[in-house]
Amino acid sequence: MVLIENNVIFAHMNENDENHQVAERIFHKLKKGNLKLDISGVTLLELEFIYKSQKLEEELLKVMSALLSLPNVGFISLTPEIVITSVRLRQEFGLSFFDSHYATTALFSFRTSSLRNSLGTYLKVM
Secondary structure, X not given: OEEEOHHHHHHHHOOOXXXXXXXXXXXXXXXXXXXXXXXXXXXXXXXXXXXXXXXXHHHHHHHHXXXXXXXXXXXXXXXHHHHXXXXXHHHHHOOOHHHHHHHHHHHHHHOOHHHHHHHHHHHHXX
């Protein structure tokens, strides 16, 4: 499974985004059934914050409906373990709120010690 965050979703929606073509390829593969991906509950929460702050909640409903209609998309729930680990990542590595949640969700989704070790090494280098 592939875990995506809002940068990919926004790049897909914005033709002027520098990553639009990459996002288009991802969503094309997804729609054809050649790719499966997961979206974190925190990704949805971030989308909601962004659209609400811009007073675009009707547009948010359209985006959510479009995400729900995509084949091969799973949604990963927020758990207490993800929150605890996200706090630790922010404290230890200075990650932003949402980035700490995305990193933790990836860790808990794939549940491999090699991925956890790789992320720890990566974060220390940052």
